[in-house]
Amino acid sequence: MAKIIVVTSGKGGVGKTTTSAAVATGLAVAGHKTAVLDFDVGLRNLDLIMGCERRVVYDFVNVINGEATLKQALIKDKRTDNLYILPASQTRDKDALSKEGVERVLNELSELFDFIICDSPAGIEHGAQMALYFADEAIVVTNPEVSSVRDSDRIIGILQSKSRKAERGEPVKEHLLLTRYNPSRVAQGEMLSVQDVEEILAIDLLGVIPESQSVLKASNQGVPVILDDESDAGMAYSDAVARLLGENRPHRFLEAQKKGFLKRVFGG
Amino acid sequence: MSMATATRIPAFQLKAGLHPVNQLILQHQPLAEIEEELQRRLQQAPDLFHLAPVVLQLPDSADQIWVEGLLNLLRNAKMLPIGLRGKDNLQNIAEAVGLPLLKDSRKKSKQTTQSNIPKVITGTIRSGQQVVNVEGDLIILGAVSAGAEVLATGSIHIYGSLRGRALAGIQGNEQACVSCQSLEAELIAIAGHYRISEDIAPALAKKTCVTRLTEGNLIIQSV
Ligand SMILES: Nc1ncnc2c1ncn2[C@@H]1O[C@H](COP(=O)(O)OP(=O)(O)OP(=O)(O)O)[C@@H](O)[C@H]1O
Ligand SMILES: [Mg+2]
Numbered sequence: 001m002a003k004i005i006v007v008t009s010g011k012g013g014v015g016k017t018t019t020s021a022a023v024a025t026g027l028a029v030a031g032h033k034t035a036v037l038d039f040d041v042g043l044r045n046l047d048l049i050m051g052c053e054r055r056v057v058y059d060f061v062n063v064i065n066g067e068a069t070l071k072q073a074l075i076k077d078k079r080t081d082n083l084y085i086l087p088a089s090q091t092r093d094k095d096a097l098s099k100e101g102v103e104r105v106l107n108e109l110s111e112l113f114d115f116i117i118c119d120s121p122a123g124i125e126h127g128a129q130m131a132l133y134f135a136d137e138a139i140v141v142t143n144p145e146v147s148s149v150r151d152s153d154r155i156i157g158i159l160q161s162k163s164r165k166a167e168r169g170e171p172v173k174e175h176l177l178l179t180r181y182n183p184s185r186v187a188q189g190e191m192l193s194v195q196d197v198e199e200i201l202a203i204d205l206l207g208v209i210p211e212s213q214s215v216l217k218a219s220n221q222g223v224p225v226i227l228d229d230e231s232d233a234g235m236a237y238s239d240a241v242a243r244l245l246g247e248n249r250p251h252r253f254l255e256a257q258k259k260g261f262l263k264r265v266f267g268g
Numbered sequence: 269m270s271m272a273t274a275t276r277i278p279a280f281q282l283k284a285g286l287h288p289v290n291q292l293i294l295q296h297q298p299l300a301e302i303e304e305e306l307q308r309r310l311q312q313a314p315d316l317f318h319l320a321p322v323v324l325q326l327p328d329s330a331d332q333i334w335v336e337g338l339l340n341l342l343r344n345a346k347m348l349p350i351g352l353r354g355k356d357n358l359q360n361i362a363e364a365v366g367l368p369l370l371k372d373s374r375k376k377s378k379q380t381t382q383s384n385i386p387k388v389i390t391g392t393i394r395s396g397q398q399v400v401n402v403e404g405d406l407i408i409l410g411a412v413s414a415g416a417e418v419l420a421t422g423s424i425h426i427y428g429s430l431r432g433r434a435l436a437g438i439q440g441n442e443q444a445c446v447s448c449q450s451l452e453a454e455l456i457a458i459a460g461h462y463r464i465s466e467d468i469a470p471a472l473a474k475k476t477c478v479t480r481l482t483e484g485n486l487i488i489q490s491v
Contacts, residue, residue, distance in 0.1 A: 124396075150395055150413075150414055150415055151395075153394045153395040153413045153414070153415065154394060154395040154396045154415065156392075156394050157393075157394030157395060157396050157397045157413075157416075158396075160391075160394070161397070199429075200411075200413070200414075200431070202392050202410075202411065
């Protein structure tokens with residue numbers, strides 16, 4: 001039986017797909033059979049970040065509609081063993097995701113994998129609800145700004161009331177992942193601090209991913225940033241995956257980089 | 269004439285009063301049994317009923333002979349029955365024995381005494397969620413997020429931060445109050461009187477506060 005983890009946020013563009021790709025890759029690297037599913041039907045981009053867009057033949061909706069088998073639609077990752085991608089359709093809309101269809105696909109995947117990562121679309125509508133409905137755990141991706149925190153709060157409320165686990169009276173384990181964190185802007189009071197966000201959302205902190213050039217670079221190359229072990233964002237994602245697997249690691253990259261000696265003397 | 273009435277000192281004044289009076293709640297039992305019980309109680313506490321005014325709550329089936337016997341029995345025990353209570357059909361008996369049949373205040377009590385069945389919620393109330401108690405107080409063991417709303421006919425007590433909206437006394441109870449551990453509210457209302465965050469003094473931000481309605485004004489105080 002696989003553990004189903006939804007990556008969700010409410011607000012758009014906060015880093016869900018970046019996180020889904022990184023976490024799925026990190027779990028696979030750690031030796032766990034992992035599938036990552038793109039629920040963002042109509043706006044395919046998980047496959048781009050995973051660098052497998054040219055190998056997409058069938059997609060999630062084809063499988064739901066019985067137009068392809070799961071085995072036909074799953075794309076095996078080229079770089080990382082144990083990792084498979086189920087891409088979204090670009091030509092359908094999110095209503096194509098029926099609850100029964102999604103359940104059937106997840107049940108079938110559950111037999112084959114240890115982890116199923118569901119990359120949710122933005123918003124709180126049908127697509128987002130389908131992505132989170134069957135989840136055992138949730139990674140709530142949040143940027144350190146008021147509107148993102150507000151939307152995360154909203155999505156946590158939906159997890160706690162409208163997910164299958166909630167309907168059965170069981171808790172969904174929620175993890176807070178603070179992304180695009182910019183310590184110097186926090187210090188200047190332009191962004192919320194880790195403590196502010198933790199206090200408002202009141203769920204466990206899985207990790208803090210710094211705002212980093214390496215993320216854009218990685219996604220342009222179609223390589224999940226977690227594989228860039230030189231980059232701060234890559235290392236922060238590795239820490240987060242280790243914590244997800246139960247390891248206890250201290251949080252890094254929470255403080256602004258100290259300015260170098262010359263910069264302090266000459267400004268800049 | 270007008271001068272005369274204006275200067276005359278009235279012979280008496282009429283003033284409504286509320287005095288607590290003990291009630292004897294009676295079943296339609298043989299008087300001998302009631303007397304036995306009375307003697308037993310008087311032995312335990314001889315002064316309990318001495319010249320004590322009492323109202324008799326009569327059973328529906330009471331008849332005049334039984335009531336007269338009952339009154340004798342109580343007066344012999346030095347009690348002072350001052351009124352009867354019971355169904356309207358006891359009016360004739362009341363007149364016959366010379367005591368008032370007091371109006372059953374049950375109907376009135378529904379309006380004046382609010383029943384309170386508190387509701388306790390554990391955990392944070394998230395943005396977009398609404399929690400209501402239409403039967404009394406609401407107690408939140410957690411925070412109320414911005415964009416969340418909590419409502420109660422009674423008071424609201426939040427053992428956490430109030431960042432959303434809290435509306436107490438939603439059916440007009442002006443005695444209701446709102447308390448919270450950290451005040452960051454979007455809106456606080458009691459019985460329809462409200463304050464939005466802009467109207468809350470910045471000095472109260474993040475303070476433990478109680479909000480009450482005093483003479484039509486919402487007063488927020490840190491405690
Ligand atoms: N830690 C980071 N540092 C810098 N840029 C980032 C970081 N995380 C994400 N981004 C950038 O933010 C943008 C949105 O990221 P991503 O597509 O992962 O978000 P999303 O939540 O999946 O968006 P959508 O809601 O549209 O699905 C991308 O351009 C990505 O490169
Ligand atoms: Mg996305």
